[in-house]
Amino acid sequence: xxxxxxxxxxxxxxxxxxxxxxxxxxxxxxxxxxxxxxxxxxxxxxxxxxxxxxxxxxxxxxxxxxxxxxxxxxxxxxxxxxxxxxxxxxxxxxxxxxxxxxxxxxxxxxxxxxxxxxxxxxxxxxxxxxxxxxxxxxxxxxxxxxxxxxxxxxxxxxxxxxxxxxxxxxxxxxxxxxxxxxxxxxxxxxxxxxxxxxxxxxxxxxxxxxxxxxxxxxxxxxxxxxxxxxxxxxxxxxxxxxxxxxxxxxxxxxxxxxxxxxxxxxxxxxxxxxxxxxxxxxxxxxxxxxxxxxxxxxxxxxxxxxxxxxxxxxxxxxxxxxxxxxxxxxxxxxxxxxxxxxxxxxxxxxxxxxxxxxxxxxxxxxxxxxxxxxxxxxxxxxxxxxxxxxxxxxxxxxxxxxxxxxxxxxxxxxxxxxxxxxxxxxxxxxxxxxxxxxxxxxxxxxxxxxxxxxxxxxxxxxxxxxxxxxxxxxxxxxxxxxxxxxxxxxxxxxxxxxxxxxxxxxxxxxxxxxxxx
Amino acid sequence: xxxxxxxxxxxxxxxxxxxxxxxxxxxxxxxxxxxxxxxxxxxxxxxxxxxxxxxxxxxxxxxxxxxxxxxxxxxxxxxxxxxxxxxxxxxxxxxxxxxxxxxxxxxxxxxxxxxxxxxxxxxxxxxxxxxxxxxxxxxxxxxxxxxxxxxxxxxxxxxxxxxxxxxxxxxxxxxxxxxxxxxxxxxxxxxxxxxxxxxxxxxxxxxxxxxxxxxxxxxxxxxxxxxxxxxxxxxxxxxxxxxxxxxxxxxxxxxxxxxxxxxxxxxxxxxxxxxxxxxxxxxxxxxxxxxxxxxxxxxxxxxxxxxxxxxxxxxxxxxxxxxxxxxxxxxxxxxxxxxxxxxxxxxx
Ligand SMILES: Nc1ncnc2c1ncn2[C@@H]1O[C@H](COP(=O)(O)OP(=O)(O)OP(=O)(O)O)[C@@H](O)[C@H]1O
Ligand SMILES: [Mg+2]
Numbered sequence: 050x051x052x053x054x055x056x057x058x059x060x061x062x063x064x065x066x067x068x069x070x071x072x073x074x075x076x077x078x079x080x081x082x083x084x085x086x087x088x089x090x091x092x093x094x095x096x097x098x099x100x101x102x103x104x105x106x107x108x109x110x111x112x113x114x115x116x117x118x119x120x121x122x123x124x125x126x127x128x129x130x131x132x133x134x135x136x137x138x139x140x141x142x143x144x145x146x147x148x149x150x151x152x153x154x155x156x157x158x159x160x161x162x163x164x165x166x167x168x169x170x171x172x173x174x175x176x177x178x179x180x181x182x183x184x185x186x187x188x189x190x191x192x193x194x195x196x197x198x199x200x201x202x203x204x205x206x207x208x209x210x211x212x213x214x215x216x217x218x219x220x221x222x223x224x225x226x227x228x229x230x231x232x233x234x235x236x237x238x239x240x241x242x243x244x245x246x247x248x249x250x251x252x253x254x255x256x257x258x259x260x261x262x263x264x265x266x267x268x269x270x271x272x273x274x275x276x277x278x279x280x281x282x283x284x285x286x287x288x289x290x291x292x293x294x295x296x297x298x299x300x301x302x303x304x305x306x307x308x309x310x311x312x313x314x315x316x317x318x319x320x321x322x323x324x325x326x327x328x329x330x331x332x333x334x335x336x337x338x339x340x341x342x343x344x345x346x347x348x349x350x351x352x353x354x355x356x357x358x359x360x361x362x363x364x365x366x367x368x369x370x371x372x373x374x375x376x377x378x379x380x381x382x383x384x385x386x387x388x389x390x391x392x393x394x395x396x397x398x399x400x401x402x403x404x405x406x407x408x409x410x411x412x413x414x415x416x417x418x419x420x421x422x423x424x425x426x427x428x429x430x431x432x433x434x435x436x437x438x439x440x441x442x443x444x445x446x447x448x449x450x451x452x453x454x455x456x457x458x459x460x461x462x463x464x465x466x467x468x469x470x471x472x473x474x475x476x477x478x479x480x481x482x483x484x485x486x487x488x489x490x491x492x493x494x495x496x497x498x499x500x501x502x503x504x505x506x507x508x509x510x511x512x513x514x515x516x517x518x519x520x521x522x523x524x525x526x527x528x529x530x531x532x533x534x535x536x537x538x539x540x541x542x543x544x545x546x547x548x549x550x551x552x553x554x555x556x557x558x559x560x561x562x563x564x565x566x
Numbered sequence: 567x568x569x570x571x572x573x574x575x576x577x578x579x580x581x582x583x584x585x586x587x588x589x590x591x592x593x594x595x596x597x598x599x600x601x602x603x604x605x606x607x608x609x610x611x612x613x614x615x616x617x618x619x620x621x622x623x624x625x626x627x628x629x630x631x632x633x634x635x636x637x638x639x640x641x642x643x644x645x646x647x648x649x650x651x652x653x654x655x656x657x658x659x660x661x662x663x664x665x666x667x668x669x670x671x672x673x674x675x676x677x678x679x680x681x682x683x684x685x686x687x688x689x690x691x692x693x694x695x696x697x698x699x700x701x702x703x704x705x706x707x708x709x710x711x712x713x714x715x716x717x718x719x720x721x722x723x724x725x726x727x728x729x730x731x732x733x734x735x736x737x738x739x740x741x742x743x744x745x746x747x748x749x750x751x752x753x754x755x756x757x758x759x760x761x762x763x764x765x766x767x768x769x770x771x772x773x774x775x776x777x778x779x780x781x782x783x784x785x786x787x788x789x790x791x792x793x794x795x796x797x798x799x800x801x802x803x804x805x806x807x808x809x810x811x812x813x814x815x816x817x818x819x820x821x822x823x824x825x826x827x828x829x830x831x832x833x834x835x836x837x838x839x840x841x842x843x844x845x846x847x848x849x850x851x852x853x854x855x856x857x858x859x860x861x862x863x864x865x866x867x868x869x870x871x872x873x874x875x876x877x878x879x880x881x882x883x884x885x886x887x888x889x890x891x892x893x894x895x896x897x898x899x900x901x902x903x904x905x906x907x908x909x910x911x912x913x914x
Binding site: 364366384385386389390395397402403404405406407408409413416417418419420421424427428429471 | 766767768769771772774775777778779781782783784785786787788789841844845846
């Protein structure tokens with residue numbers, strides 16, 4: 050290992066260029082990170098953040114990009130992520146990549162064999178070490194649990210644990226908090242601060258600017274594949290970040306919306322119970338609520354509290370008991386198809402697993418399931434489909450090289466907007482949104498908020514699950530706090546804030562502990 | 567403009583010519599078609615008799631039988647499943663139809679419908695068991711392969727069914743053009759139709775979605791079970807039809823009709839760029855792939871290569887074709903990035 054004292058900068062990348070099929074993603078980026086700091090990498094969707102960290106840790110191998118990289122003053126050229134790992138570079142990718150059929154512990158240590166574990170896997174030992182890492186993360190997960198049974202947020206935490214297992218010198222986190230909620234984020238920050246104290250250098254990608262203020266020491270802002278600003282902590286300021294990311298000043302974050310007065314309920318849910326996925330702790334139990342036309346209802350709660358399950362139950366994705374009425378009509382929902390026919394649409398949380406079709410191009414991804422209007426006698430009408438896709442892409446500002454491009458190459462935020470375009474194509478009466486702004490940049494987030502309010506103004510009933518509490522509080526007319534799969538509190542806009550949600554959750558937890566003992 | 571086929575970047579007039587060339591090469595079928603032409607040229611150069619009328623006719627005739635099944639197999643693969651029992655089903659349907667028109671003395675037309683019905687029924691059983699009981703297609707259809715072979719022996723006691731009514735002989739010997747008969751005509755019509763369905767119709771698009779990610783397809787309201795079962799039934803029926811054409815060609819209900827076809831069919835369509843993982847490939851590709859395999863087999867015979875080498879050649883070509891296809895995809899659609907070799911995310 051090289052002497053760390055050689056250089057002030059642990060990472061020095063110079064004049065990095067990278068193109069995909071002739072389209073530049075990075076155009077001469079100089080990027081430096083000092084030892085022992087948490088360095089934020091900011092930028093709008095598609096700015097090139099993920100591409101840059103993928104270059105720094107060998108996912109895009111040496112030779113496929115231009116420029117030089119120095120690690121602790123030594124030039125390096127990684128041919129694979131394994132080589133980077135061996136040099137002490139850890140990486141948590143933006144998209145979840147887990148081995149579903151293996152246990153948490155096996156996932157955490159997958160690929161680390163030969164790095165001090167020997168050839169034979171000592172199950173007990175990796176389970177113990179996993180336990181220790183999970184405890185560090187403040188995570189109550191069984192190392193023996195099969196990953197297939199975990200929610201996507203829990204999977205993300207498993208990936209973070211996986212990167213930490215190596216005790217890296219440099220750790221790169223690509224939107225680690227996109228699917229986490231308050232307490233998990235706090236626990237993660239605790240870990241990051243502890244690692245910083247141990248001298249670990251970190252690169253931290255996020256779209257949540259308050260997190261940058263909370264935990265980062267310096268920042269680089271990318272815009273269209275170039276460095277737009279390098280900021281030190283003293284220069285941190287949300288306005289400034291946004292300005293360098295987008296070149297524009299941002300208006301008020303949450304657009305104004307007034308809950309409709311005494312509007313008819315569009316969606317009524319009565320005594321809904323949903324089984325959790327196999328092995329998961331919570332489903333939903335006996336949940337009742339209603340949503341009026343033009344109303345935005347938020348479901349707040351911790352990770353795994355059953356919020357997504359409620360949406361899945363309504364949408365017929367998971368078997369559920371209880372009654373669901375749309376426009377006053379009771380409807381039997383046995384499959385997503387029934388729900389769609391009743392005018393309900395769902396935007397899923399995990400784009401990669403439950404959202405995108407990687408074998409189809411952008412256009413077909415938008416129109417899939419909505420082909421009716423573009424077909425006559427079963428045949429897809431090419432021109433009609435193309436023009437609808439163009440309209441949808443323009444309306445939601447989806448940036449893709451062409452409607453024929455592969456979805457795998459869109460940036461995360463653009464993938465999300467594409468899925469939005471898909472669910473909106475049917476003009477649903479009830480729209481269920483599971484983490485609608487996950488991995489979406491500040492400007493796009495604002496667009497999505499505007500879109501949500503616009504839809505509400507048109508009379509759509511919206512139910513939103515969001516892990517960022519300020520999103521629920523700021524955007525929603527009414528907030529239901531969920532804990533252990535039940536509604537534990539309910540309040541309207543102006544009747545409470547984040548603290549009210551947290552208090553209700555804490556009270557519910559205290560009660561369940563009391564009930565158990 | 568195969569908007570359903572993955573990774574096509576055609577019809578983008580704004581792009582510079584370079585991207586257009588790349589887009590063209592990225593079209594699935596171009597690679598196999600080029601390889602096919604090269605092979606034909608090679609064999610012709612080695613032995614001009616390769617392109618003789620007789621030899622061409624022989625190749626096309628054989629291709630028409632296996633090709634009919636390849637059409638169904640491609641659809642099924644696109645929907646994310648596959649069927650190893652097609653050879654057995656072809657044989658079983660042929661001998662059942664032969665028995666119906668001889669021992670049971672059914673009118674020929676009814677007996678043929680009966681044969682197709684047997685194939686469709688086996689497909690239905692395969693589909694129901696795979697989709698509803700979640701037995702992997704590999705196991706279910708491998709089991710069905712053996713069951714079918716057993717049933718063939720039971721139905722025939724191990725003897726070919728002979729003689730068949732004269733109408734069958736007429737079907738088998740009619741010369742429509744260039745010495746090619748009804749089987750070839752059916753093959754072409756079915757291939758064009760199926761290609762159109764996959765490329766252009768809602769049904770086709772939904773098949774790609776089902777094979778790409780079943781859970782996503784379900785969430786957008788596609789009845790994935792129905793699509794998969796339907797594809798199994800289609801393969802079964804097409805296998806039956808192919809089996810009966812061979813029967814007509816031979817003039818008897820032989821007990822070895824269809825044996826070994828399952829692997830030829832799968833090897834062929836895979837050579838043609840149809841993905842074993844589902845959601846990718848076209849009928850045109852699958853059919854050209856089968857043609858290519860048969861060209862190689864025949865070409866090696868014509869230039870006088872020891873027949874054992876034919877088998878070896880088929881194996882090598884299949885692996886080579888899939889390898890090249892993976893490389894091509896990685897290069898042209900991912901821009902030499904590292905994501906190409908990624909494992910498929912598990913669906914459901
Ligand atoms: N493998 C790839 N093939 C082709 N294009 C790609 C590939 N990976 C990224 N791109 C393109 O490069 C650009 C930068 O993408 P990148 O993923 O780095 O953005 P990002 O800043 O991480 O955005 P986000 O915040 O949405 O994650 C985008 O235009 C994207 O479409
Ligand atoms: Mg990214």
